[in-house]
Amino acid sequence: MVAERTLGDVLDGVRGGPARTLVPPGGGTDDSARATVVRDITLDSREVQPGTLFCCVPGERRDGHEFAAGAVAAGASVLLVERRLPLDVAQVLVTDARSATGWAAASVFGHPVDSLTMVGVTGTNGKTTTAHLIGHVLRATGRRTEVFGTLSGRFTTPEAPALQRALAGCRDDGFDAVAMEVSSHALALGRVSGAHFDVSVFTNLGRDHLDFHGTVERYFAAKAHLFEGQFTDVGVVNTDDVHGRLLFDTASIPLVPFSIDDLVDVVVGPTSHEYTWRGRRVRVGLGGGFNVMNSLAAATACASLGIDEAEVAAALSGAPAVPGRFEPVDAGQPFTVLVDYAHTPDGLEEALRAVRAATDGDGRVIVVFGCGGDRDREKRPLMGSVAARLADVVVITSDNPRSEDPLEIVDATRRGVPDDYRGRVVTEPDRRTAIGAALRSARPGDVVLIAGKGHETTQTIGDLVLPFDDRAVARELLAEQELGGGR
Structure with missing residues (x-):
């Protein structure tokens, strides 16, 4: 999955993030350090194999720098650090190791998003359902699609090396697209640094994860980070939500709004809902009024990718239920x-x-x-x-x-x-x-x-x-x- 490359290749392929300073091992030169072989990247010292770039990321409980010596002993060929360590190995010095890890991981895995149509979904509620509906529409319209998120793993968005590894796996296995949930934790912790989305969706914002973010304002700021040019080309935003309207008024990228006012003849039951969207009747096998907004978000996102609206409407009408959602x-x-x-x-x-x-x-x-x-x-x-x-x-x-x-x-x-x-x-x-x-x-x-x-x-x-x-x-x-x- 990882084509063996040199540290020089990796550094030259990094497209963003904090400034980097290359620190050669004792007695070495920049050229010799750049020639160091890199076969993988991780921030977990237990995953280190010979040729791994080990990222020393300070964590909530432990500092990754504490595990650097053990990583080198296990075969790490390069360290990504925030402070120079007394170890005889090539080191890349940065001011923010967490953010830099994502950018480096994207380079190590050859920027898999370049080969994939990427759709991100963020918000307090509705991420999973919206992502799955988008995935269904993409598949139904001929695109081999994977969905990442709550239903596919322990964390909504994995750490950057794991995310880039998974995206590279999709690319190498011939997938065309990925629809993924993007959590506020992932945005705040730099897990999607190095990823880029063709379309990102904002569903809504309510009270959640304040044990991590502290305030609703910081929670919103983390979500809004996705709607910057470094991450997303086009945003799809729920303007019926107060924070969605704020995002719509402040984001710097092109945005497409969606609102309940886009629909006519809405009918909601316990196991399904239907409505007319852009002149086409849509019936979705998901009950509850809140799922109206989820399916509308999916429809708007898929249309923003350039998929024919009639195909979107037909695909949504055949969407399966989402496990554990109503x-x-x-x-x-x-x-x-x-x-x-x-x-x-x-x-x-x-x-x-x-x-x-x-x-x-x-x-x-x-x-x-x-x-x-x-x-x-x-x-x-x-x-x-x-x-x-x-x-x-x-x-x-x-x-x-x-x-x-x-x-x-x-x-x-x-x-x-x-x-x-x-x-x-x-x-x-x-x-x-x-x-x-x-x-x-x-x-x-x-x-x-x-x-x-x-x-x-x-x-x-x-x-x-x-x-x-x-x-x-x-x-x-x-x-x-x-x-x-x-x-």
Whole structure:
């Protein structure tokens, strides 16, 4: 996958990032250092093989410079450093090793984005669904396409060397295009430095990841970074979102807006939605009003790539469901069960409003949800408030408590419930038991929303990562309680 090249080739191929100073090993010259063979690049010393360029990136807990000696012992031929180290190996001195890593990785792997149509999707909610819809349209219109993101790996956007390696793999395997989620962490941490997108999409911005960014302003600034010329040619922006309008007014690249006003005759149901877009009827097998904006984002992005609008509309009408996104669980029970990834106040509100709109007659809305541990604590009471105001029955439970006490997380979430709504809220820290309680309480015509984990198949409690899939658990409980088969 990596064509063996010299350090000189790598440095000459770098297209951006901080200034670089080449430091030859003791007694060497610049020419001899430039002749050093580079076979791979990493910022993880455990991955070093002979000929690896090891990037000494300062981290949140440890500094990569601390592992440089071990990397050299394992065969690293070059070090990317922020300070010169007393090691007899070629070193490239930079002011920002994290940013420089992405640019260097792109060069090491031969700039794979040059051979691919690239679409990036960023925003608080809707990234996964939008990216998958874009991927489907690209495939349906004849482009071999890969989708990177939440459903394909542990992190929404991997570290720069892993990202460039994956993109090079797509290029070498004959792919034509990549649609990928671009997280705020990735933008803030330089993981997409060296990548470039033909089109990037901004879905919306709400409260999330403030444990990392600190403020909504810094969170938005990280997202907005994608809409600069070094990363993106054309931006597609949701101007119904207040931060989308701000981005539309301030970004320096060409932007294409999208808005609910672009659509006519919108019809939304629990498992599908349809509308007329640019004179063409589109029917998408995804329920919920929020998915209208996701499919519209995908349509606008694909049209911005130059794909015929009639082909876009036809492709969207054949799009498959996205795992864990308003996904129905049907065991024949006389009420609806939906599993969704909604894990932010805005996301939960959108999901609950969509569920409410889909209920028939006297049907109630029942929600089961929790808040993740070791994450933004301030959103917990906000989530409790949203759930209590918009659902008829609320079961607050655990999500992924991680290192925190599940009971404390549940209690913090419950504290956001207004006094007038406390009667509709119960707490049960065991997620399986909580889901069972919600299902047992459901009556014909009700909708049960199991929110927060969506596609995830594990639950992290302390140091344990345990099997747990909301969809599978719901099916098992429906069978155990004999709630299927129309009973």
